[in-house]
Amino acid sequence: MTAIETTAPGLPAEGTRARVERAALDLFTLRGFEQVTTDEVADAAGISRRTFFRYFATKADAVWGDFTAHVARLDELLGSGDPDRPVLASVCAAYVEVNDYAVAELPLLRERMLLILTEPALLAHSQLRFAEVDRVVARYVAGRSAAAATDLVPRLVAATTRAAATTAFEAWLADERSALGTHLRQAFAELTAGFPGLLR
Amino acid sequence: MTAIETTAPGLPAEGTRARVERAALDLFTLRGFEQVTTDEVADAAGISRRTFFRYFATKADAVWGDFTAHVARLDELLGSGDPDRPVLASVCAAYVEVNDYAVAELPLLRERMLLILTEPALLAHSQLRFAEVDRVVARYVAGRSAAAATDLVPRLVAATTRAAATTAFEAWLADERSALGTHLRQAFAELTAGFPGLLR
DNA sequence: GAGGCTAATGACACCGGGTGCCACCGGGCA
DNA sequence: TGCCCGGTGGCACCCGGTGTCATTAGCCTC
Numbered sequence: 001m002t003a004i005e006t007t008a009p010g011l012p013a014e015g016t017r018a019r020v021e022r023a024a025l026d027l028f029t030l031r032g033f034e035q036v037t038t039d040e041v042a043d044a045a046g047i048s049r050r051t052f053f054r055y056f057a058t059k060a061d062a063v064w065g066d067f068t069a070h071v072a073r074l075d076e077l078l079g080s081g082d083p084d085r086p087v088l089a090s091v092c093a094a095y096v097e098v099n100d101y102a103v104a105e106l107p108l109l110r111e112r113m114l115l116i117l118t119e120p121a122l123l124a125h126s127q128l129r130f131a132e133v134d135r136v137v138a139r140y141v142a143g144r145s146a147a148a149a150t151d152l153v154p155r156l157v158a159a160t161t162r163a164a165a166t167t168a169f170e171a172w173l174a175d176e177r178s179a180l181g182t183h184l185r186q187a188f189a190e191l192t193a194g195f196p197g198l199l200r
Numbered sequence: 201m202t203a204i205e206t207t208a209p210g211l212p213a214e215g216t217r218a219r220v221e222r223a224a225l226d227l228f229t230l231r232g233f234e235q236v237t238t239d240e241v242a243d244a245a246g247i248s249r250r251t252f253f254r255y256f257a258t259k260a261d262a263v264w265g266d267f268t269a270h271v272a273r274l275d276e277l278l279g280s281g282d283p284d285r286p287v288l289a290s291v292c293a294a295y296v297e298v299n300d301y302a303v304a305e306l307p308l309l310r311e312r313m314l315l316i317l318t319e320p321a322l323l324a325h326s327q328l329r330f331a332e333v334d335r336v337v338a339r340y341v342a343g344r345s346a347a348a349a350t351d352l353v354p355r356l357v358a359a360t361t362r363a364a365a366t367t368a369f370e371a372w373l374a375d376e377r378s379a380l381g382t383h384l385r386q387a388f389a390e391l392t393a394g395f396p397g398l399l400r
Numbered sequence: 401g402a403g404g405c406t407a408a409t410g411a412c413a414c415c416g417g418g419t420g421c422c423a424c425c426g427g428g429c430a
Numbered sequence: 431t432g433c434c435c436g437g438t439g440g441c442a443c444c445c446g447g448t449g450t451c452a453t454t455a456g457c458c459t460c
Contacts, residue, residue: 016408037445048410053447087398123331124324131323145398152371156387157395159367163359171352187356194394195357198287198345216437237416248439253418 017055020045024062025111033060033119060125063115065108071132074098078140087144091137091157092188095165096181106180113169130166134158164191217255220245224262225311233260233319260325263315265308271332274298278340287344291337291357292388295365296381306380313369330366334358364391 023044027036038059042052056062077094085093101109116122135149137158142149149155168183190197223244227236238259242252256262277294285293301309316322335349337358342349349355368383390397 038447039445049446050411050448051409054408057447059446088395120328124327127324127327128320141398150374152367152383152386153390153395153397155367155370156364156390157398159363160360160391163363164356167352167355167359170355174350183352186352190353190356191360192394194392195288195353197353198341198357238418239416249417250419250439250441251437254437257418259417 016045016047020047020052020055021062021065025108025115028063028115028119029111033115033121058125060122063112063122064129065112067129068132070098071136074133075136075140078136083144087141088157088161088192090144091141091161092184092192095161095188096184099165099180099184101180109180110173114173117166117170117173130162133162137161160191161188164188216245216247220247220252220255221262221265225308225315228263228315228319229311233315233321258325260322263312263322264329265312267329268332270298271336274333275336275340278336283344287341288357288361288392290344291341291361292384292392295361295388296384299365299380299384301380309380310373314373317366317370317373330362333362337361360391361388364388 020041024036024041027041027044038052039049041059041062042049045052052062074094077097078090081090081094116126134155135158138149138154141147141154141157142151145153147154164187165184168180168187171183171187172178172180220241224236224241227241227244238252239249241259241262242249245252252262274294277297278290281290281294316326334355335358338354339349341347341354341357342351345353347354364387365384368380368387371383371387372378372380
C-alpha cells in the first residue's frame with residue numbers, strides 16, 4: 001500500500017486528516033479493526049506512523065470524524081430549543097435533530113457506526129466519547145430543573161436517552177432500508193412513556 | 201515489591217487468583233490504573249507476568265472478580281421471578297436483588313466500582329462486560345413479550361435499565377453513607393414512570 | 401536576498417499490554 | 431521407574447502509543 005498523493009514535510013498538509021480517515025475506515029471495514037495496524041493505515045494515507053498519532057490520539061479516534069463538533073451542535077440545539085417544551089422532550093428532540101443527516105452523508109455514517117458498535121475495541125472506546133454527550137445533556141437537564149449536573153436525575157436522563165439513541169442506531173444498522181429518525185423517535189417514545197407495551 | 205507467599209511451579213495454585221485480585225485492587229486504588237504495570241501486580245502477588253495473563257485475559261479484568269457468576273445469578277433471578285409481575289418491573293427487581301450485597305462485601309464492591317467508573321481505561325472496558333448483562337436482559341424481555349432478542353424494545357429495555365443501574369452506582373459512590381438499593385430503586389422508579397418530575 | 405522563526409513531518413528509541421513457544425517442575429498413575 | 435499432565439516462568443515478538451531530535455518548507459524581517 002503506497003500513497004496516492006505524497007505530501008512534502010513543512011506543507012500545510014491540506015486534507016491530510018480526511019485522507020487518513022478514509023484510509024482507516026476502508027481498511028477497518030475491509031479487514032476488521034484489530035487486524036489492521038496503524039502502520040498500514042499510515043502507509044495507505046501516505047504519512048508516517050508517528051504523524052498518524054499527531055492527527056489522532058488513538059487508533060480508535062480515526063473512525064469518529066469530527067465528533068467534538070457533533071457534541072457542540074447538540075449543545076447548541078439544547079441551548080436554543082423551545083423553553084416551554086418539557087425537559088425530556090427537548091432532549092429527545094435535540095437528539096433527533098442532531099442526527100438528521102443529509103442523504104449523501106448516510107453511507108459514511110453507516111460505515112462509522114457499524115464499526116463502532118460491532119468491533120469490541122471500538123465499542124469499548126465509544127464509552128469515552130459518548131461520555132462527552134452525557135455531560136452536555138446532564139448539564140442541560142440540571143440547568144432546567146434547578147438541580148446539579150451531578151444529581152441523580154440529570155445523570156439518569158443523560159444516560160438513558162443516550163442508551164436509547166445507541167439502541168436506535170443498532171436497529172437502523174440492522175435494517176438497511178430504514179430511516180434513522182424513525183428508530184430514534186420510536187425509541188424515545190417508548191422510553192418517555194415508560195415502555196407501555198410491557199405492562200404484562 | 202516481593203511476594204509474601206511464593207508458590208512453587210506445578211502446585212494446585214490455591215487462592216492465587218484471589219491474591220492477584222487483591223494486589224491489583226490495592227495498587228490500582230493507591231496509584232491509579234494506568235500508573236501500575238502488570239509486572240508490578242504480578243510481582244506483588246508473587247507470580248510472573250506471564251502467569252498473570254493466564255488468570256486474566258486483560259489487565260482490566262483483574263478488578264471484576266467473578267463477574268460471570270454475577271451475570272449468571274441475574275439470569276437465574278430473571279428466570280425464577282414471578283411471571284405475573286410486569287416485564288419491566290421484573291427486570292428492575294432482579295437488578296435490585298442481584299445487587300443486594302452483604303454489608304461485609306460493600307467495601308470491596310465500592311473499591312471495584314470506584315475504579316471501574318472513574319478510571320477511563322476501565323470505564324471503556326466496562327462496556328464489554330456490561331454487554332453480557334444486556335444480552336441476558338434482552339433475551340428475557342424478548343422471551344416474555346414474544347419478540348426477538350434483537351428487536352428494538354428488548355434491546356431498549358436492556359440498555360436503559362443498565363444505564364439506570366450504572367447511574368445509581370455512581371450516585372452511591374458519590375455518597376459514602378447512602379444505600380445502593382435506595383439509589384437503584386429511585387433510578388428505576390424515575391425510569392419506569394418516564395421521569396415525571398421533568399414535565400415542565 | 402540572507403538569515404531566522406515556525407509548523408509539519410519522519411526516523412528512532414523506548415515503554416507497556418498481550419501472545420506464542422518452549423523448557424521446567426511437581427504430582428499422579430501404570 | 432518411566433510416563434503423562436497441568437501450572438509455571440522465561441523469552442522473543444507484535445503492536446499501540448510517546449518523547450526526542452533532525453529535517454524540511456514556508457514566511458517574516460531586516
